[in-house]
Every structure is written in structure tokens, then in C-alpha cells.
Amino acid sequence: MRAFANLIESLMLTPQRNGKLRLMLAYFRDTPDPDRGFALAALTGALNVPRARPALLRALVAERFDPVLFRLSYDYVGDLCETVSLIWPGPQGLGNDTDPRLGDVVASLGEATRASLPGIVSDMLDRLDETGRWAFLKLITGGLRVGVSARLAKTALAGLGAVPLDEIEETWHGQRPPYEVLFAWVEGKGPRPRNDDPAPFRAMMLAQPLGDSDLDALDPAHFAAEWKWDGIRVQAVAARDAHGRQLRRLYSRTGDDISAAFPDILEVLDFDGTIDGELLIVRDGAAQPFNALQQRLNRKSVTRKLLAEHPAHIRAYDLLFADGEDLRALTFAERRERLARFVSEIDSDRIDLSAQVRFDDWNMLAAARGDPAGTGAAQDADAIEGVMLKRRDSVYEAGRPKGPWFKWKRDPYNVDAVLMYAQRGRGRRSSLYSDCTFGVWCEGGAGPELVPVGKAYSGFTDEELKRLDRFVRENTVERFGPVRAVRADTETGLVLEIAFEGLNESARHKSGVAMRFPRIARIRWDKPSREAGTLAELARLLPQRKGAQARPD
Amino acid sequence: MPIRPADLLHPTPAGLYCPPGDFFVDPTRGVERAVITHGHSDHARPGHGKALATPQTLAIMAARMGANHARETQAVQYGECVSINGIGVTLVPAGHVLGSAQVVIDWKGLRIVVSGDYKRSADPTCAPFEPVRADVFVTEATFALPVFRHPPAASEIGKLMSSLKRFPERTHLVGAYSLGKAQRVIRLIREAGYDEPIFIHESLWAMCDIYAANGIELGALTPLADTAGPLAGGRIAIGPPSTFAADCFTDPLAVYASGWMRTRKRARQTGVELPLIISDHADWGELTDTIREVNPQEVWITHGRDDALARWAELNGYMAKPLALVGYEDEGD
Numbered sequence: 001m002r003a004f005a006n007l008i009e010s011l012m013l014t015p016q017r018n019g020k021l022r023l024m025l026a027y028f029r030d031t032p033d034p035d036r037g038f039a040l041a042a043l044t045g046a047l048n049v050p051r052a053r054p055a056l057l058r059a060l061v062a063e064r065f066d067p068v069l070f071r072l073s074y075d076y077v078g079d080l081c082e083t084v085s086l087i088w089p090g091p092q093g094l095g096n097d098t099d100p101r102l103g104d105v106v107a108s109l110g111e112a113t114r115a116s117l118p119g120i121v122s123d124m125l126d127r128l129d130e131t132g133r134w135a136f137l138k139l140i141t142g143g144l145r146v147g148v149s150a151r152l153a154k155t156a157l158a159g160l161g162a163v164p165l166d167e168i169e170e171t172w173h174g175q176r177p178p179y180e181v182l183f184a185w186v187e188g189k190g191p192r193p194r195n196d197d198p199a200p201f202r203a204m205m206l207a208q209p210l211g212d213s214d215l216d217a218l219d220p221a222h223f224a225a226e227w228k229w230d231g232i233r234v235q236a237v238a239a240r241d242a243h244g245r246q247l248r249r250l251y252s253r254t255g256d257d258i259s260a261a262f263p264d265i266l267e268v269l270d271f272d273g274t275i276d277g278e279l280l281i282v283r284d285g286a287a288q289p290f291n292a293l294q295q296r297l298n299r300k301s302v303t304r305k306l307l308a309e310h311p312a313h314i315r316a317y318d319l320l321f322a323d324g325e326d327l328r329a330l331t332f333a334e335r336r337e338r339l340a341r342f343v344s345e346i347d348s349d350r351i352d353l354s355a356q357v358r359f360d361d362w363n364m365l366a367a368a369r370g371d372p373a374g375t376g377a378a379q380d381a382d383a384i385e386g387v388m389l390k391r392r393d394s395v396y397e398a399g400r401p402k403g404p405w406f407k408w409k410r411d412p413y414n415v416d417a418v419l420m421y422a423q424r425g426r427g428r429r430s431s432l433y434s435d436c437t438f439g440v441w442c443e444g445g446a447g448p449e450l451v452p453v454g455k456a457y458s459g460f461t462d463e464e465l466k467r468l469d470r471f472v473r474e475n476t477v478e479r480f481g482p483v484r485a486v487r488a489d490t491e492t493g494l495v496l497e498i499a500f501e502g503l504n505e506s507a508r509h510k511s512g513v514a515m516r517f518p519r520i521a522r523i524r525w526d527k528p529s530r531e532a533g534t535l536a537e538l539a540r541l542l543p544q545r546k547g548a549q550a551r552p553d
Numbered sequence: 554m555p556i557r558p559a560d561l562l563h564p565t566p567a568g569l570y571c572p573p574g575d576f577f578v579d580p581t582r583g584v585e586r587a588v589i590t591h592g593h594s595d596h597a598r599p600g601h602g603k604a605l606a607t608p609q610t611l612a613i614m615a616a617r618m619g620a621n622h623a624r625e626t627q628a629v630q631y632g633e634c635v636s637i638n639g640i641g642v643t644l645v646p647a648g649h650v651l652g653s654a655q656v657v658i659d660w661k662g663l664r665i666v667v668s669g670d671y672k673r674s675a676d677p678t679c680a681p682f683e684p685v686r687a688d689v690f691v692t693e694a695t696f697a698l699p700v701f702r703h704p705p706a707a708s709e710i711g712k713l714m715s716s717l718k719r720f721p722e723r724t725h726l727v728g729a730y731s732l733g734k735a736q737r738v739i740r741l742i743r744e745a746g747y748d749e750p751i752f753i754h755e756s757l758w759a760m761c762d763i764y765a766a767n768g769i770e771l772g773a774l775t776p777l778a779d780t781a782g783p784l785a786g787g788r789i790a791i792g793p794p795s796t797f798a799a800d801c802f803t804d805p806l807a808v809y810a811s812g813w814m815r816t817r818k819r820a821r822q823t824g825v826e827l828p829l830i831i832s833d834h835a836d837w838g839e840l841t842d843t844i845r846e847v848n849p850q851e852v853w854i855t856h857g858r859d860d861a862l863a864r865w866a867e868l869n870g871y872m873a874k875p876l877a878l879v880g881y882e883d884e885g886d
Contacts, residue, residue: 015826
């Protein structure tokens with residue numbers, strides 16, 4: 001347990017991705033089965049252990065501790081798991097012989113009933129040292145929250161041997177903790193685990209971003225183009241198992257099973273095959289921008305109201321399997337033909353074919369990319385973020401091969417905004433004020449005032465960072481914890497050129513708008529703050545609501 | 554009529570004052586006569602008429618504030634009893650930093666012990682705390698919450714050593730208070746078997762000299778100029794947390810040695826990758842054990858988490874009184 005506890009504590013404190021990978025890799029290398037497998041499950045959110053409610057922990061502490069001293073401690077620490085682990089009367093450090101193994105901890109939890117859980121928890125807390133108690137409490141209260149995605153944990157696993165990440169992702173869904181077969185395969189000590197799942201995830205083919213001069217070398221005749229939709233990439237799979245029962249699954253781009261949140265999609269997966277497509281919200285016949293879909297993501301279940309107001313839809317890009325036949329070695333043109341037939345046979349208004357964009361040369365395609373509404377996309381234009389180029393002869397190849405597929409995004413938007421608040425950065429930037437909240441002008445009761453429209457931190461050179469930090473320190477007007485309010489009026493203020501991918505209406509923000517992927521393109525040391533952009537200008541970039549009723553969401 | 558403790562010592566805006574002896578303990582402003590427990594700047598201030606302290610503390614004060622920090626100084630050895638206007642004053646080791654002392658005040662059979670800042674855990678750079686039985690024990694409460702239980706410092710240094718092995722190309726920048734903590738960390742690193750030169754921030758230089766002059770072996774130290782270009786990685790550099798320049802090394806790893814690192818939230822907020830829970834203040838167990846050991850009639854609490862320590866005292870049958878002294882830094886660890 002100590003090795004696992006140290007691992008997650010270090011992961012929490014290590015900001016860089018590479019540092020996290022090294023920590024996980026070292027752990028996987030040095031830790032025997034089944035402990036490392038349970039750790040992998042915990043990191044990927046796949047560990048199934050009984051949950052302990054906060055009330056249970058409070059009750060256990062109350063039996064052992066003065067309530068006033070506990071309250072003072074909890075007020076200071078601010079986190080229940082950590083407070084309990086710190087004040088639990090127990091040893092500071094333990095010998096290796098008494099430290100329980102993660103596998104034993106998981107096993108004892110697996111036998112827990114509602115009645116026996118409190119006893120098991122207090123017994124375990126008595127046996128663990130402080131870091132161990134903290135890690136244990138995180139395990140049983142749900143969510144490690146140490147800044148590691150499932151994908152990053154799988155990347156570390158891939159680093160253990162010579163197996164590519166996409167093969168791990170494909171294999172993942174047939175496997176259960178503690179993943180002994182999976183580890184053996186990755187380490188070259190065993191065969192690739194058989195995926196007995198009749199509806200498995202297949203690693204996806206991804207596109208390269210189109211570079212500035214790429215088009216010069218490409219022949220338009222070799223490529224087909226379609227819109228790049230602003231949803232999430234999914235794989236819809238349906239197949240029959242050995243008993244003839246039909247299985248239906250919706251996977252995310254990384255192979256996570258997101259079926260539970262999309263019963264409306266599952267309902268129409270009445271086929272035998274694997275469709276690659278974009279998940280979108282289509283309301284009154286119009287595809288909606290990403291933030292409409294966001295309401296439905298990361299949910300374990302979904303309400304009827306949400307289903308009615310945010311109906312999900314698949315716009316099909318590709319067909320990987322059909323009626324048991326693997327189509328991935330066919331060319332894109334051939335697969336596309338099969339896909340068109342397949343989709344029309346499904347005959348559902350929740351699944352349609354992603355339309356192709358016709359073009360004779362790159363200029364024509366550039367024009368379409370600049371004006372989807374006028375190039376056939378009509379009312380769907382707000383959900384388009386560019387075009388995709390696919391070689392007509394490309395086979396379906398997992399990963400991100402260079403050459404066959406390109407994504408050509410629309411140019412980002414730009415606005416000049418004024419720095420309003422700054423916060424210290426993380427890691428290398430922890431001593432510098434580098435996280436910026438910025439605003440644009442709007443007409444207030446007493447003249448122009450700034451209203452915040454977003455927050456960003458990327459895109460500085462070290463030199464600029466230092467200069468920005470100095471500006472913040474010299475112009476601080478107020479402090480709120482780690483945040484400083486910076487002088488920002490029509491006379492003094494720092495103008496930041498913000499680039500962003502899109503704009504959506506937002507009831508949560510005072511300005512009524514939310515930026516997608518804002519980043520600081522440049523610091524405009526030269527520009528007077530009063531010449532920064534206005535909210536009215538920004539609002540013009542909002543998607544037009546064509547015929548759709550405004551709804552408060 | 555029996556003497557009340559408050560007749561012998563009571564808080565004033567300038568700090569704890571002894572009326573019959575006409576002196577202050579660790580006054581927060583310049584006074585005619587001061588007894589100084591240790592050299593940290595919130596306890597040792599310039600501008601006194603007469604300053605009485607251990608020779609080590611006086612050396613530290615002279616190095617930090619100049620030889621003229623007081624009109625007159627009086628060096629008193631540990632255990633040596635002196636009389637100030639008829640009041641017996643004895644300095645006894647407090648285990649906080651080099652030269653740190655408790656002030657034992659005796660008058661007509663009444664004894665008040667002002668412990669200053671103290672700790673009970675082992676520290677190779679200063680004399681260990683000596684408990685003295687007292688009628689009134691005046692204690693700090695910097696880490697007086699049950700969540701503060703400092704692990705053994707040697708095992709924390711062990712974490713630094715393993716991190717150096719795991720990230721051999723990254724220089725470890727250890728933030729540590731320039732008086733006491735820095736020298737303790739250096740000494741512990743030496744005891745862990747590391748004998749490469751250690752880079753130190755220039756503000757540490759004078760204090761390290763005083764420690765070395767008192768027989769604390771710190772090994773080879775190299776001054777680190779803020780202006781130096783990026784140096785190759787893999788070293789240990791130590792400096793005060795606030796001024797630490799990360800620019801001197803490529804891809805440094807931020808380490809911070811402080812009792813505040815006990816809570817992970819604090820470590821995260823400070824952007825520290827490797828928190829080392831090393832404190833020169835007593836933790837919860839040390840505070841409560843010390844009160845039991847000294848077993849006073851009354852506990853007076855100078856600064857820190859007086860609410861929690863007063864609660865513990867109440868639960869355990871001690872009369873406790875928060876003095877709510879201002880001017881001492883809670884953050885000073």
C-alpha cells in the first residue's frame with residue numbers, strides 16, 4: 001500500500017506530463033501483480049470498491065477524537081480524507097512487514113457489506129501510515145483526482161514494453177482488474193489477450209493538422225473533403241454475442257465506454273457493425289455547437305428532460321466493420337460507399353451520413369471552409385469548425401499517420417481584451433503571475449466598464465512572463481487569496497490579444513458569453529486599454545439562432 | 554499575600570514584560586532592557602538599550618543587524634543564572650535553532666518559563682530542549698493542531714535523496730529558512746552521506762559561517778549568485794523560499810522544507826513538487842507532551858493556534874490562557 005500511496009501523492013504534486021509518466025512507469029516496473037493492476041484500475045477509474053460516505057468517516061473519527069479539535073483541524077485542512085488521515089491516532093511510519101498490500105486492501109473491501117464496512121475501514125486505518133491512510137480514503141471515497149487521465153495511465157503502461165498505445169486501448173475493454181494478462185503481454189511475457197467482447201472498441205484513425213505549405217504538395221483530385229463537426233469523435237458498435245443477444249456500445253475516441261449517458265443513441269444501434277462518426281446535438285434539424293453537447297458529457301446517467309432538450313445524433317464518417325466483415329483494409333472511397341448504404345438501411349433520423357464538400361481546387365475548398373453556411377451546410381453551419389481532407393485511397397489505419405488525413409480548421413477568432421485579474425501559475429511558473437482573466441468593454445451606468453470574458457495562460461516567452469509578472473505586481477489594486485486584481489481602466493491597463501476557437505452563449509458568465517479554447521496570442525504593450533474590444537463586437541460572433549427558439553439553459 | 558504570576562510577567566503591546574525586573578522578553582520594538590530567546594527576526598529586533606542572550610544568539614544578531622543593534626549586550630551561557638534587578642534569569646536550551654533558549658524567571662519562589670520557539674525532535678545543529686518544571690509555562694502554538702505530526706526529519710531527507718536518484722538531471726532547489734532550517738537541512742543531507750558541494754543562496758552565507766564556527770560541520774558550500782547563467786542539473790541548492798531564483802538551473806525541481814508541508818493543499822498551492830515536512834517548531838505531540846512534562850499550574854500561549862491548544866489544556870485539566878501576542882510570525886517555519 002505504501003508504494004501506491006507514495007505514487008499517487010507524487011502524481012498529485014508533479015505538474016509535468018512526462019514526470020507523471022515516469023512515476024507511473026517506475027511503479028509498474030517495480031510493483032508485483034496483482035498490486036500494480038489494482039493501481040492501474042484505480043488510476044483509470046476502473047476499480048470497483050465499495051464507497052464510504054463522508055458521514056461514515058466522521059462517525060469513525062467521533063468515536064476516537066474530541067469533536068472541537070476535529071472541527072478546528074478540518075477547518076484548517078479543508079479536506080475530509082486528509083484531515084482524517086492526519087489526525088487518526090496511529091503510527092507515523094510502519095515497517096515493511098506490516099504494510100498491507102494494495103491487493104489485500106482491495107480484497108478486504110470486496111468482502112465488505114454495508115454493516116461490516118465501518119469495521120473494515122477503521123481496521124485498515126489502524127494498520128496504515130499517514131500517506132497510506134490518505135490514499136486508502138481517496139480510494140474508498142471515489143476519485144483519486146491526482147491529475148492523471150485514463151489515457152495517461154495507459155500510456156505509462158505502454159511504456160513498460162513495446163506495445164503501441166492504440167493496441168492497449170483496443171484490448172482494454174475485454175480486460176478486468178488486476179490485468180495480469182495485459183501486463184504479461186505488454187512486458188513480452190505472454191500472448192496478446194483475446195478480446196472476447198463481441199462489440200469491442202477499435203483504435204481510431206486520426207488526422208494531422210494541415211500545415212501552412214502542405215496544400216502545395218497535394219493534388220486535389222486525390223482527396224475527398226467533408227465538414228469537420230464540432231462534437232466529439234465516437235465509435236458506435238453493435239453485434240450479437242454467443243447467445244444471440246445484441247450488444248450495443250458507444251465509445252469515446254480513447255475507447256471509454258460512454259453508452260450509459262446516451263440511451264437515445266443506443267436505441268437506434270440496430271445493426272451489426274462498427275461506425276466511426278461525430279456525436280452531436282441536433283435540435284430541430286440543426287446541428288448545435290459543442291457547448292450544447294457538453295451538457296451531456298461526463299455523466300453516468302441522464303434525465304428525461306436532458307434527453308428531450310439535448311437530443312444526441314451521430315454523423316457518420318466511416319465504416320470499420322459490417323456484418324462481421326473487416327472493412328479497414330478497403331480504400332476510403334470504397335468504405336464510404338458501404339457506409340452510405342449501411343446508414344440508409346439503419347433508417348434512423350439519429351444517424352446520418354456526413355456530407356461531402358465538393359471542390360475542384362484548393363481555393364474553392366478554402367472558400368467553402370470560410371463560409372459553410374453558403375456552401376451547403378445551411379443551418380448546420382454553427383457546428384462546423386473546418387474541413388477534413390481524406391485521401392480517397394486511404395486505408396483505415398489506427399493512430400495518426402502523416403499523409404492520408406488532414407484537418408483544416410477555420411482560423412481562430414481574435415479579440416483585444418484587458419487584463420483584469422492574475423493568478424500565479426503552476427510548476428515552473430509558480431512564482432510568476434501568469435494566469436490571466438481578461439475582459440472587454442461594455443457600457444455601464446457610469447461609463448465604459450470591463451466585463452470578464454475568459455481566462456488563459458498559454459503563449460508567453462520567459463521574457464514576456466517576467467514582464468507580465470512585473471506589471472501585475474506593480475499594478476495590483478486588491479488581493480483575493482492567490483488572485484490579484486490588476487488596475488484596469490480607460491487610462492491604465494494591459495491589452496492582451498486573445499485567440500479563441502469559438503464563442504457560445506453562457507448564463508454562467510456575467511458577460512453572457514463563453515470562449516472556447518482561449519489563449520493569449522500576444523501581449524499588446526503598445527495598445528491603450530481604452531482601444532480594446534467591446535462586448536457588442538464579441539457578441540456578433542455568437543452563433544446565429546436560425547429559427548430555433550431561445551431556451552434558457 | 555501570595556504573588557500572582559501576572560505581577561511577575563504580563564503581555565504589553567511591546568511584548569512580554571517583567572515589571573519587578575523591568576525587562577522584556579523578545580520585545581517587538583526597541584526597549585531599554587531585553588532578554589532575547591533566539592535570533593529569528595521576529596524575536597530578535599534592533600534598537601534595545603541592553604540585550605541579554607546566549608553568545609550564539611548575540612553572534613547571529615550581530616551578523617544580521619550589525620554590531621550596533623543594541624547599545625550594550627550581555628552574553629549568558631546556558632544554565633548560568635544572572636540577576637536582573639533582583640529577578641533570577643536563567644537561559645536553558647530550547648532546541649529551536651543554534652543558541653535558542655528558554656528564559657527561566659525566578660522570583661520569591663514563583664517560576665515562569667518562557668519557552669520561546671522550541672521543538673523536541675532531534676536536531677544535530679543545536680542543543681536539545683531541556684524541560685524545566687515551572688508554575689507558569691509560556692508556550693508557542695505555531696503547529697498546535699492535531700493534524701500536525703512531523704515525521705522524523707531524517708526520513709524526510711531520505712525522500713530528497715530518492716528524488717535525486719530518480720531525477721538525476723534535475724537540480725533540487727530546497728526552500729528553507731535562512732537561519733536554522735537551512736543549516737539543519739544541510740547537516741542532515743551530510744548525515745545521509747551526500748558529500749558533493751551544496752549550492753547556497755548568498756543570504757545563507759553568514760549564518761552558515763556562524764554554525765561552522767560553533768562546530769557544526771556543513772561540508773563544502775558554494776555560493777549561488779542570482780545572476781549566474783543556467784548551470785547543469787543534478788545538484789542540491791538551498792535558499793530562502795521567497796527569493797529563490799529558478800533561473801540558475803535548467804528544469805529545477807522545487808523542494809520546500811517546512812512544517813506547513815504537512816498538508817497537501819499547502820504543498821500544492823506553493824507549487825512544490827517535493828514537500829519535506831521538516832520543522833523547527835514543536836508539533837502537536839511535542840507541545841502536549843511538553844506541557845505534561847513541565848506540568849505547570851498555568852499554560853500561557855503566545856502565538857499560533859491558541860484555540861486548539863487551549864482546548865486540549867482544558868480537556869486535560871490545565872488552566873490555559875491565550876496571550877494573543879502580535880508580531881510573531883505564524884508563517885515563520
